[in-house]
Amino acid sequence: MSLRVKAIIMDGEGMRRVLTRMAHEIVERNKGTEQLALVGVLRRGAPLADRLARKIQEIEGNKIAVGYLDITLYRDDLTQLGYHPRVYRTEINFPVTDKKIVLVDDVIFTGRTVRAAMDAIMDLGRPQSIQLAVLVDRGHRELPIRADYVGKNIPTSRKEIIAVYLQEVDGKDSVVIEERVGA
Amino acid sequence: MRHLLGLRELAPETIELILSTAGPMKEILGREIKKVPALRGKTVATLFYEPSTRTRMSFELAAKYLSADTVGMAAATSSVTKGESLLDTIRTVKALGADIVVLRHPSPGAAHLAARVEGCSIVNAGDGTHEHPTQALLDLFTIREIKGRIAGLTVVIVGDILHSRVARSNIWGLTRLGARVRVVGPATLIPPGLEQVGVEVFHDLREAVRGSDVIYVLRIQRERQRQAFFPSLREYTRLYAVTAEILDLAKPDAIVMHPGPMNRGVEIWDEVCDSPRAVITTQVTNGVAVRMAVLYLLAGGEVKRDHH
Structure with missing residues (x-):
């Protein structure tokens, strides 16, 4: 079985513009950066959180706190995975x-990762609020969860794969729709 | 990973996976709320046929921090005293609903025997003089955490190698990850054949310690000394106690480890075990993290790499 690229959704330039817009939206919605902190969901949410933090610093002039969260131990499918x-x-x-x-995460799909991330955050303390920023919303939610900041909405079928490649992890910046071919 | 029986049969990749899973587990131990839901609904049974406080508490806390339920049995107060066989006890504990059984037993091979019972995972928490895999894993984790690596380090294990399951498991683990291992002790307490697995044998403590990165002091196990393996405790102490003077012969940044419980003034001097170079309490903390990693990986069944 291999993967075939069906469509390129975003290149490096596109991603940069989208993140710039999201950074502005975050600052606008929160009326600045007071008490603001970004938490990237590992792995690909982490570099995205770093980039958004840098952009927010460029806009507002002050550094904001960034953290990274692993949600593996909070997954709801641990007993089913084998x-x-x-x-x-x-x-x-x-x-x-x-x-x-x-x-901050790369893709929102079923919403289960976000549910796990919210539980994980709550175990660390009691935040004033939790918001959600994603680079791609591909639909198919299974929980009543929505993103506050969306880079791009991409309607997909469940069979398709949204692949987000990031310079820090993959050596390039792009978002593509892939499809399984062969058996 | 189905069971954890010993380090002898563990591939270097599996050791690496356990150690790299223990890192994130240690972060949880530093939180105000030390609990994650990963093993919700799983049951961990601890079966101890030998006295133990720290290993048992360490496993129970590890299970609880992962939200597993725990039940414990100490042989002295159980139906073992009524003559039940080990396999029947394991079957009973499995029938009660245990997913993972942590077993300490005085007989070498007890954990391997217990692993014949289908349907639950066995963790060897010490089987006689044979192996104590989680102790060696926590020692490897501690060395790597402090030194940044294991390959190429010189580790000296001091004391009663013959009776020590801690030494045996550590020798397998350390050599597998590329450390140079030396053992030192009275000839009567060194098992034959160690050179064949790449271990250097010494009888002079000063000579063995010179230029080493890690000094691993074993406990003199008075309970296993049915025969006289050395003339007297005083004689042993004179030749093999790790003192400040001995520590000075090692590298300036060498660390001192001990699996506990310590016999102060016998195998280790106060000036050594209370010095900042002793990492004995770090070992204890890391033990919980490593056991969390082991329980997490066992509860997941097979070991698989990244999933995306």
């Missing part, structure tokens, strides 16, 4: 209590 996926290290070196937390 194996346990690799766990990465959560690094949130600031108290989340009373913060306005913006969760």
Whole structure:
């Protein structure tokens, strides 16, 4: 079985513009950066959170807190998987209590990852609010969850795969729709 | 990973996976709320046929921090005293609903025997003088955490190698990950054949310690000394106790480890075990993280790499 690229949705330039717009939206909605903190969901949410934080700093002039969250131990399908996926290290070196937390992830699909991420954050403290920023919303939600900031809405079929490639992880920036071919 | 029986049969990749899973687990131990839901609904039974406080508490806390339920049995107060066989006890515990059984037993091979019972995972928490895999894994984790690597380090294990399951498991693990291992002790307490697995044998402590990165001090296990393996405790202490003077012969950044419980003034001097170079309490904390990793990976069944 292999993957075939069906469509290229975003290139590096496109991604940069989308993130710039999202950074502005985050600052606008929160009326600045007071108590604001970004938390990237590992793995690809982490570099996206770093990039948004840099852009927000460019806009507002002050540094904001960034953390990384591994949600593996909070997944709701651990008992069904037949194996346990690799766990990465959560690094949130600031108290989340009373913060306005913006969760950052690459793709929102069923909403289950976000549910797990919210539970994980709540175990670390009591934030003032939790918002959600995603690069791609591909639909097919299974839980009553929506994103506050969306880079791009991409209607997909369940069979398609949305692949987000990031410079920091994959050596390139792009978003593509892939499809399984062969058996 | 179905069971954790010993380090001898563990591939280097599996050791690596356990160690790299223990890192994120240690972060959880530093939280105000030390609990994640990963093993909700799983049951971990601890079966201890030998006295133990720290290993048992460490496993129970590891299970609880992952939200598993725990039940414990100490042999002295159980139907073992009524003559039930080990396999029947394991079957009973499995029938009660245990997914993972943590077993400590005085007989070498007890964990391997227990693993014949279908349907639950066995963790060897020490089987006689044979192996104590989670102790060695926490030691490897601690060395790597402090030194940044294991390959190429010189580790000296001091004391009663013959009776030590800790030494045996550590020798397998350390050599597999590329460390140079030296053992030192009285000739009567060194098992034959260690050179064949790449271990250097010494009888002079000063010579063995010179230039080493890690000094691993074993406990003199008075309960296993039915015969006289050395003339007297005083004689042993004179030749093999790790003192500040001995520590000075190692590298300036060498660390001192001990699996506990310590006999102060016998195998290790106060000036050593209370010095900042002793990492004994770090070992204890890391033990919980490593056992969380082991329980997490066992509860997942097979070991698989990245999933995306």
